[in-house]
Amino acid sequence: MKALFVLIVISFTSVVVYAQPNIPDIHWKFYSSEKGDLKVPNGGVEQTSDAVFDIDKDGINDFIISERTHTPSLVWYKKNGKKWSRYIVDAEHLNIEAGSAFCDIDNDGDLDVIFGGDYQSNKVWWWENPYPNYSPEVPWVRHTIKDFGKTQQHDQIVGDFNGDGKPELVFWNQGAATLFLAHIPDNPREAKNWDCIPIYTYSDDSRMEPPGEMEGGNNAHEGLAAADIDQDGITDIIGGGRWFRHIEDDKFQCNIIDASYPYSRCAAGQLIEGGRPEVVLCVGDGIAPMFMYEWQKGTWIRTKLIDKVDHGHSLAILDFNGDGHADIFNAEMRFSKNNNPGSEFRILLGDGNGKFTYYIIHQGYSDHMSKIVDLDGDGDYDILSKPYGYRAPGIDIWLQNGTGKQ
Numbered sequence: 001m002k003a004l005f006v007l008i009v010i011s012f013t014s015v016v017v018y019a020q021p022n023i024p025d026i027h028w029k030f031y032s033s034e035k036g037d038l039k040v041p042n043g044g045v046e047q048t049s050d051a052v053f054d055i056d057k058d059g060i061n062d063f064i065i066s067e068r069t070h071t072p073s074l075v076w077y078k079k080n081g082k083k084w085s086r087y088i089v090d091a092e093h094l095n096i097e098a099g100s101a102f103c104d105i106d107n108d109g110d111l112d113v114i115f116g117g118d119y120q121s122n123k124v125w126w127w128e129n130p131y132p133n134y135s136p137e138v139p140w141v142r143h144t145i146k147d148f149g150k151t152q153q154h155d156q157i158v159g160d161f162n163g164d165g166k167p168e169l170v171f172w173n174q175g176a177a178t179l180f181l182a183h184i185p186d187n188p189r190e191a192k193n194w195d196c197i198p199i200y201t202y203s204d205d206s207r208m209e210p211p212g213e214m215e216g217g218n219n220a221h222e223g224l225a226a227a228d229i230d231q232d233g234i235t236d237i238i239g240g241g242r243w244f245r246h247i248e249d250d251k252f253q254c255n256i257i258d259a260s261y262p263y264s265r266c267a268a269g270q271l272i273e274g275g276r277p278e279v280v281l282c283v284g285d286g287i288a289p290m291f292m293y294e295w296q297k298g299t300w301i302r303t304k305l306i307d308k309v310d311h312g313h314s315l316a317i318l319d320f321n322g323d324g325h326a327d328i329f330n331a332e333m334r335f336s337k338n339n340n341p342g343s344e345f346r347i348l349l350g351d352g353n354g355k356f357t358y359y360i361i362h363q364g365y366s367d368h369m370s371k372i373v374d375l376d377g378d379g380d381y382d383i384l385s386k387p388y389g390y391r392a393p394g395i396d397i398w399l400q401n402g403t404g405k406q
Contacts, residue, residue: 026400026401027401028361028383028398028399028400029398029399030396030397030398031083031084031396031397031398031399032394032395032396032397033394033395034394034396037083037397038077038083038084038085038086038395038397039086040394040395041065041066041072041086041395042067042070042071042072042073042075042393043070043393044067044069044070044393045069045388045389045392045393046067046068046069046388046392047065047066047067047368047386047388047392047393048066048067048096048097048098048118048388049065049096049097049099049115049369050063050064050065050066050100050369050370050371050386051063051064051100051101051102051113052064052371052373052375052384053102053111053113054111055076055078055110055111055129055131056078056131056132057110057131059377060079060375060376060377061373061377062076062077062078062079063076063077063371063384064089064100064113065077065386066096066100066115067393068093068094068096068097068118069093070093071091071092072088072089072090072091072092072139073090073092073093073094073096074088074089074090074094074096074115074127075088076089077395079376084397086136087134087135087136088136088137088138088139089113089139089140090127090139090140090142091139092139094125095117095118095119095120095121096117096118097115097116097117097118097119097121097152097153097154098155098313098368098369099115099116099153099155099156099172099224100113100114100115100156101113101114101156101157101169101171102114103158103167105126105184105188106128106189108129109131110129110131112126112127112128112129113126113127113129114126114127114145114156114169115127115156116154116155116156116171117152117153118152118153118154119151119152119174120151121151121153122147122148122149122150122151122175123144123145123153124145124146124153124156124171125142125144125145126142126143126145126188127140127142127143128140128141128142128143128189143188143189144192144193145169145182145193145194146180146182146193146194146196147192148193149173149176150176151174151175152173152174152175153171153172153173154172154174154222155172155222155223155224155239156169156170156172156224157169157170157171157224157225157226157237158170159235159237160234160235161234161235161236161237161244161246161252162246162250163233163234163246166183166184167184168181168183168184169181169182169194170182170199170237171224172221172222172224172239172240174220174221174222176198176201177201177203177221178198178200178201179198179199179201179237179239179240179244180196180197180199181196181197181199181250181252182195182196182197183195183197197250199244199250199251199252200240200242200252200254202219202221202240202262203219204219206219206259207219208259208260209260210260210261210263210288211260211288211289211291212286212287212288212289213283213286213287213288214263214283214285214286214288215285215286216263216286217263218263219263220262220263221239221240221241221262221263222239222262222263222265222284223239223240223264223265223266223284224237224238225237225238225266225267225268225279226268227268227269227279228277229243229245229255229276229277229279229295231276234246237252238266238279239266240262240264241256241257241258241259241260241261241262241264241281242254242255242256242257242259242262243255243257243279256300257281257293257300258281258291258293258300258302261281261288263283263285263286264281264288265281265282265283265284265313265314265315266279266281266315267280267315267316267317268280268317269317269318271292271317271326271328271350271352271354272353272354273325273352275294275295276295278292278293278294278295278354279293279300280292280293280305280315280317280328281293282306282309282312282315282330283309283311283312284311284315285311285313287308287310287311288308288309289305289306289307289308289309290305290309290312290328290330291303291304291305294354303354305356309330310332310333310340310343311332311333311334312330312332313331313332313368313369313370313388314329314330314331314345314369314370314371315329315330316328316329316371316372317329318372318381320349320372321349322380323349324352325349325350325351325352326350326352327348327349327350327356328347328348328350328356329346329347329348329372330346330348331343331344331345331346331385332344332367333366333367333368333388333389334364334366334387334389334390334391335389335390336389337390339390342363342364343363343364343365343366344360344362344363345360345361345362345363345365345367345370345383346358346359346361347361347372361383361398365385365387366387366388366389366390366392367385367387368386368388368389369386370384371383372384375397376399380400380401381400382397382398382399382400383396383398383400384397385398
């Protein structure tokens with residue numbers, strides 16, 4: 001499959017072809033496990049999640065891939081020249097769900113990683129980064145954050161959500177219909193379970209008609225992002241079509257953005273410059289529109305950006321082209337040769353006023369929890385594409401403007 005480059009402009013009322021876009025010329029160099037540029041994670045086809053951060057502190061982002069049907073369940077990749085070397089994080093079988101987070105949990109100067117269990121597991125774990133002692137076949141030490149209650153922990157995020165200067169972990173527990181906040185213990189290596197505090201719960205009595213086809217049902221909640229929505233200097237939590245403001249101690253106030261769209265991926269950023277950040281919601285599993293929400297005088301005003309997103313499980317807001325205006329990244333999944341053959345990896349280039357240039361980077365791949373992030377240390381955005389199902393097992397990488405640092 002070849003990468004396609006198509007550009008159109010989206011306004012508030014129409015979609016029109018834009019023949020000569022005024023953006024820098026961008027070139028991509030394609031790497032793939034199919035070409036032998038890196039090893040596949042394992043032999044399984046359910047690559048559920050990933051995480052991207054600088055594991056070994058060499059200034060270049062590494063990445064971790066999870067898979068829940070085969071071993072090893074977690075592997076990480078380090079860039080070596082024009083290829084990537086694979087290392088084991090966990091050699092055992094684990095039922096890992098979509099979502100991940102990372103921070104320096106044990107306060108030893110390197111970043112550790114967090115994943116949660118799927119519908120078969122009630123667990124959330126963290127893995128201790130063994131910096132600087134890495135061996136391709138030696139797993140990291142796994143620790144337990146949660147091993148009680150209901151199953152399925154889809155999405156996690158780490159941030160200082162109460163303004164105390166310390167990071168907290170927030171995660172959904174779909175089986176319990178609950179959003180949890182967990183404080184990092186003083187001795188995380190010895191702690192069996194962290195103190196997991198419910199900060200929001202939902203019930204089937206709160207269902208609304210969704211804006212499209214939702215595989216998780218009308219009332220399933222997922223998606224997590226962080227931004228200072230009310231601009232009070234404390235980072236807020238966004239997820240499940242809502243945002244959560246810290247009140248006191250471990251109490252948070254739930255504020256509705258769109259109660260009909262709790263089963264959504266979410267991102268937040270200054271897409272319309274001035275005022276509060278905007279929020280973007282789109283469906284991760286299903287078919288529904290992508291909406292942008294602007295806060296005006298106490299009301300969230302909804303604007304449709306894309307009529308139909310087909311399993312758009314990857315979403316972020318970033319300044320892709322470096323023009324000082326926030327842009328939107330979104331990528332769709334594909335489950336078979338005939339299912340969603342036009343699946344898109346797209347960038348909506350923002351102008352700071354709520355209008356966007358629609359830039360299709362590639363089509364026909366299966367992008368599940370894919371990331372747009374600097375993968376070669378040269379300061380621009382690259383693509384980590386991880387399929388789920390179709391074309392799995394495998395990894396695809398697009399490096400922008402060459403190969404970066406070697």
